[in-house]
Amino acid sequence: MTKETVIHVKNLTKKFDDFKAVDSISFEVKKGEIFGFLGANGAGKTTSMKMLIGISKPTTGLATVAGFDVYKNTEDIKKNIGYMSQNFALYNDLTIKENITFFGGIYGLSRKEIKEKTALLIEELNLQKVSKKLVGSLPLGWKQKLSFSVALLHNPAIIFLDEPTGGVDPITRRQFWEMIYKTANQGTTIFVTTHYMDEAEYCDRVSIMVKGKIEALDTPKNLKNKFNAETMNEVFIKLARE
Amino acid sequence: MKIIGYIVQKEFKQIFRNKEMLPIIFIMPIIQLIILSNAATFEILNIKFSYVDNDKTSFSRSLIDTFDASTYFNVQNEYPSNKIASAAMLKGEVDVILEIPQHFERSLIKEQQTDLAVIINAINGAAAGVENGYINQIIKNFNTNARAKFMNQNASIERPKTIEASPSFWFNKTLNYKTFMIPGILVLLVTMITLFLSGMNIVREKEIGTLEQINVTPIKKHQFIVGKLLPFWILGLALLSIGLVIAKLLFNIPIIGNLGLMYFYTSIYILVVLGIGLFISNFTETQQQAMFISWFFTVIFILMSGLFTPIESMPRWAQYINEFNPIRYFVEVMRMVMLKGSSLADITSHIVKTIIFAIVMNVLAVISYKKVT
Amino acid sequence: MKRFRGFIKKEFFHIYRDKRSLFILFGMPIVQIMLFGFAITNEINNVNIAILDHSKDATTQEIITKIEASNYFSIQESIPNEAAIENSFKKGIIKAVLIFENDFSKKLGKDNNATVQIIADATDPNTANTISNYINAILKNYQHELNKAVKIPYQIIPKTRMVFNPELKGVFMFVPGVMTIILMLVSAMMTSISITREKELGTMEVLLVSPLKPILVIVGKVVPYIFLSIINATIIILLSIFVFKMPLQGSLFLLALESVLFIITSLSLGILISTIANSQQTAMMISLMALMLPTILLSGFIFPITSMPTILQVISNVIPAKWFIIILKGIMLKGVGISFVWKETIILIGMTLFFIALSVKKYKIRLE
Numbered sequence: 001m002t003k004e005t006v007i008h009v010k011n012l013t014k015k016f017d018d019f020k021a022v023d024s025i026s027f028e029v030k031k032g033e034i035f036g037f038l039g040a041n042g043a044g045k046t047t048s049m050k051m052l053i054g055i056s057k058p059t060t061g062l063a064t065v066a067g068f069d070v071y072k073n074t075e076d077i078k079k080n081i082g083y084m085s086q087n088f089a090l091y092n093d094l095t096i097k098e099n100i101t102f103f104g105g106i107y108g109l110s111r112k113e114i115k116e117k118t119a120l121l122i123e124e125l126n127l128q129k130v131s132k133k134l135v136g137s138l139p140l141g142w143k144q145k146l147s148f149s150v151a152l153l154h155n156p157a158i159i160f161l162d163e164p165t166g167g168v169d170p171i172t173r174r175q176f177w178e179m180i181y182k183t184a185n186q187g188t189t190i191f192v193t194t195h196y197m198d199e200a201e202y203c204d205r206v207s208i209m210v211k212g213k214i215e216a217l218d219t220p221k222n223l224k225n226k227f228n229a230e231t232m233n234e235v236f237i238k239l240a241r242e
Numbered sequence: 243m244k245i246i247g248y249i250v251q252k253e254f255k256q257i258f259r260n261k262e263m264l265p266i267i268f269i270m271p272i273i274q275l276i277i278l279s280n281a282a283t284f285e286i287l288n289i290k291f292s293y294v295d296n297d298k299t300s301f302s303r304s305l306i307d308t309f310d311a312s313t314y315f316n317v318q319n320e321y322p323s324n325k326i327a328s329a330a331m332l333k334g335e336v337d338v339i340l341e342i343p344q345h346f347e348r349s350l351i352k353e354q355q356t357d358l359a360v361i362i363n364a365i366n367g368a369a370a371g372v373e374n375g376y377i378n379q380i381i382k383n384f385n386t387n388a389r390a391k392f393m394n395q396n397a398s399i400e401r402p403k404t405i406e407a408s409p410s411f412w413f414n415k416t417l418n419y420k421t422f423m424i425p426g427i428l429v430l431l432v433t434m435i436t437l438f439l440s441g442m443n444i445v446r447e448k449e450i451g452t453l454e455q456i457n458v459t460p461i462k463k464h465q466f467i468v469g470k471l472l473p474f475w476i477l478g479l480a481l482l483s484i485g486l487v488i489a490k491l492l493f494n495i496p497i498i499g500n501l502g503l504m505y506f507y508t509s510i511y512i513l514v515v516l517g518i519g520l521f522i523s524n525f526t527e528t529q530q531q532a533m534f535i536s537w538f539f540t541v542i543f544i545l546m547s548g549l550f551t552p553i554e555s556m557p558r559w560a561q562y563i564n565e566f567n568p569i570r571y572f573v574e575v576m577r578m579v580m581l582k583g584s585s586l587a588d589i590t591s592h593i594v595k596t597i598i599f600a601i602v603m604n605v606l607a608v609i610s611y612k613k614v615t
Numbered sequence: 616m617k618r619f620r621g622f623i624k625k626e627f628f629h630i631y632r633d634k635r636s637l638f639i640l641f642g643m644p645i646v647q648i649m650l651f652g653f654a655i656t657n658e659i660n661n662v663n664i665a666i667l668d669h670s671k672d673a674t675t676q677e678i679i680t681k682i683e684a685s686n687y688f689s690i691q692e693s694i695p696n697e698a699a700i701e702n703s704f705k706k707g708i709i710k711a712v713l714i715f716e717n718d719f720s721k722k723l724g725k726d727n728n729a730t731v732q733i734i735a736d737a738t739d740p741n742t743a744n745t746i747s748n749y750i751n752a753i754l755k756n757y758q759h760e761l762n763k764a765v766k767i768p769y770q771i772i773p774k775t776r777m778v779f780n781p782e783l784k785g786v787f788m789f790v791p792g793v794m795t796i797i798l799m800l801v802s803a804m805m806t807s808i809s810i811t812r813e814k815e816l817g818t819m820e821v822l823l824v825s826p827l828k829p830i831l832v833i834v835g836k837v838v839p840y841i842f843l844s845i846i847n848a849t850i851i852i853l854l855s856i857f858v859f860k861m862p863l864q865g866s867l868f869l870l871a872l873e874s875v876l877f878i879i880t881s882l883s884l885g886i887l888i889s890t891i892a893n894s895q896q897t898a899m900m901i902s903l904m905a906l907m908l909p910t911i912l913l914s915g916f917i918f919p920i921t922s923m924p925t926i927l928q929v930i931s932n933v934i935p936a937k938w939f940i941i942i943l944k945g946i947m948l949k950g951v952g953i954s955f956v957w958k959e960t961i962i963l964i965g966m967t968l969f970f971i972a973l974s975v976k977k978y979k980i981r982l983e
Binding site: 053054055056057074075076078079081083085086087089090091092093094098101102103105106107108 | 244245247248249251252255256259260450451452454455456457458459460461462613614615
């Protein structure tokens with residue numbers, strides 16, 4: 001059963017003056033996949049993602065996200081995707097409820113929908129006691145989960161996560177990935193960047209970026225076989241050495 | 243439309259929740275208004291005055307008395323000699339010294355004229371000029387009285403022709419500087435607060451990363467910008483209202499003109515300022531930069547706006563620049579409408595020019611705001 | 616020591632790389648000096664006035680010609696009657712109307728007396744007053760010419776000597792003022808923002824935990840701005856001396872020392888602000904509203920302190936800028952030495968110590 005392709009990238013490049021931050025990358029992501037976009041810090045992951053979510057114009061190459069072109073139809077792309085940025089960008093001086101209301105409203109949810117979603121979210125994340133508290137006062141793990149949920153408010157087809165587990169303890173990380181699984185099972189495509197190689201094991205397929213290029217693209221199992229490694233960490237180290 | 247509402251709602255929540263900034267936005271301007279209005283004056287008062295009386299007659303004594311009677315001068319103790327008086331001026335103890343020569347009265351009567359030495363601390367050139375004016379006026383009056391007295395005793399002198407100048411001051415009979423300054427200060431406060439807050443606001447979202455988050459939503463540029471600026475537009479008008487109330491209640495400044503006209507013009511003016519703030523924030527990365535650049539231009543435009551010193555006195559290049567200075571128009575409109583009761587017809591050119599600025603600035607601001615880099 | 620040097624280097628890089636702010640830091644004093652030197656003045660020039668001439672005879676014509684000939688006035692229009700005056704003012708173009716009464720020449724010949732009414736728009740009382748004075752002077756001049764044959768008896772002739780600034784140049788007032796404002800701006804505001812920025816970004820904690828002693832962190836943050844301020848002060852002084860011919864009567868060395876003292880006073884104020892403010896925005900607004908504006912208004916820079924209500928005069932004593940301006944004027948214009956400005960110097964030193972002590976106390980409270 002072939003699933004449709006929701007992200008299509010061909011020879012995508014981003015240059016800053018002479019520096020090629022992203023050097024002619026190509027790949028495809030199918031609907032419902034959990035696609036891991038790995039690489040060391042500075043390899044070009046975030047830059048690539050910014051092009052796909054429509055806030056950075058590529059230098060050359062082609063890409064479509066949810067069927068829309070990244071050059072011409074960025075606003076349509078944005079209607080169909082969710083985004084969770086590296087620093088869980090929520091407003092620290094607004095309460096949980098207020099943040100949800102704001103982002104829900106921006107995405108065009110009706111007042112009724114916002115109310116329902118808010119109740120649902122607070123229940124799911126067990127935030128009843130702190131729903132009126134300012135987000136700035138929440139521990140990092142809660143902010144992370146909240147940020148993820150807010151990104152899903154408008155039921156996007158694809159959600160982009162930029163280093164979503166930075167600075168969070170292992171147990172919270174685990175819980176977070178459970179949330180990701182649940183969302184993927186419901187049909188949402190997950191595009192996640194990370195520099196934690198162990199998280200690669202959780203993905204359906206991963207690509208590894210080194211110095212702007214994609215040096216590996218396959219399922220974790222196949223990559224470990226190919227590079228004769230026990231863990232993805234080993235795979236990465238072997239790749240980086242070449 | 244609804245989306246704009248969500249943004250406005252969030253902005254207001256954030257503004258009123260910011261306990262540090264709230265007093266600065268509302269209380270500080272009020273304090274500034276009160277202090278500024280009382281401090282800002284070019285009147286010269288309490289001039290430190292002293293004298294060296296080498297004549298020591300009742301005549302010279304009466305000359306000193308006329309200075310004493312004047313509200314402008316604070317007559318201090320006499321200095322025994324010119325040298326000591328000069329040293330005192332060096333120390334800053336006195337700013338005007340009158341040196342009455344020996345045989346003052348005698349020379350006046352015998353030779354029909356005599357000199358009177360006046361020494362003025364001229365570091366503040368403008369003030370020195372004004373002080374000189376006062377001194378000359380006092381001496382002249384004294385002279386006229388003395389002449390009348392002497393002439394009565396000697397009636398054979400010809401009468402000179404005199405042209406009287408009779409001054410009359412309209413709109414501000416008492417030459418109250420506050421009346422002049424307060425409309426200007428209102429302009430200053432509304433401008434500064436709306437400019438700085440709006441400019442820094444957007445840059446702050448850039449700095450903390452929420453701007454990126456917003457750029458990924460399908461929100462349209464104009465929705466975001468309107469939503470961001472609307473709260474500050476309202477804030478600006480609120481500040482104007484508070485200012486007007488204080489001006490009337492505390493300082494009893496005449497508010498002769500049409501209030502509606504004032505609000506109408508201010509609404510347009512604030513759009514210009516917000517456009518500038520937005521424009522600046524599109525080109526800066528940090529709040530500090532945004533603040534700095536705003537401060538830089540604000541100071542220049544305020545100094546040149548005619549708020550403190552008249553525009554006609556400025557050189558041609560400055561007057562040319564002032565054609566494009568929005569603050570200049572606001573200052574003029576406020577003074578004209580508030581103090582003289584000028585009508586819509588009188589300020590039509592101001593309104594038209596300000597509307598043009600508003601359109602230009604905001605178009606520039608919207609164009610330069612990039613959701614995609 | 617090496618760490619400290621490294622820290623200072625980082626601060627310098629920060630500042631150096633922020634070209635926009637740098638441009639304004641140095642451009643601002645230059646622009647302000649230019650503005651004050653060439654544009655800002657209370658003198659009147661080309662003021663628009665109107666004439667209402669009921670007589671229209673030879674004498675009034677002569678007087679009007681004299682007025683026109685002066686650079687101060689520009690005659691814009693002729694007003695037909697008294698009723699039209701108010702509207703003319705409302706339009707906002709003319710600032711005064713001169714009214715010559717009926718039969719001007721005749722009255723002057725027969726009664727030896729004639730009146731000119733000066734109706735001035737006093738929304739700007741300063742200009743109105745000045746206009747009135749200048750017209751008065753022109754009329755007196757004309758009167759003097761009429762009376763040339765007559766010798767005025769019992770004439771007291773005031774001989775005025777303007778000292779320290781014989782040409783009444785405005786530069787003498789504003790250079791000390793601009794210098795003070797700029798130094799205060801750079802030192803206090805920039806320092807408070809720089810320290811608060813680290814607080815906001817969270818890097819302050821990192822610095823505090825580093826082996827660098829907290830006092831050295833603060834000093835390190837502050838050192839680059841000392842340099843910037845010194846450069847600024849130098850630029851301002853050079854500009855005023857060479858472009859505006861401002862004299863430097865006193866000792867350059869003393870001037871330099873006092874400037875450094877004031878810079879340190881401003882810096883300590885900046886540090887104090889940074890202990891109060893938790894965000895850059897707050898630091899900036901406090902610097903602006905609570906520091907800059909009162910400094911400009913109450914330091915005697917633009918408005919004379921002696922003309923203010925007593926309570927403001929008292930408050931002005933708390934403003935460091937006020938004392939520094941006195942010192943500056945003394946050294947540059949009067950050429951006095953330390954013996955004349957020691958009182959002000961001690962006050963500045965006292966203020967500095969006070970601000971530092973207060974900052975240290977607040978800082979310690981925070982750390983606990």
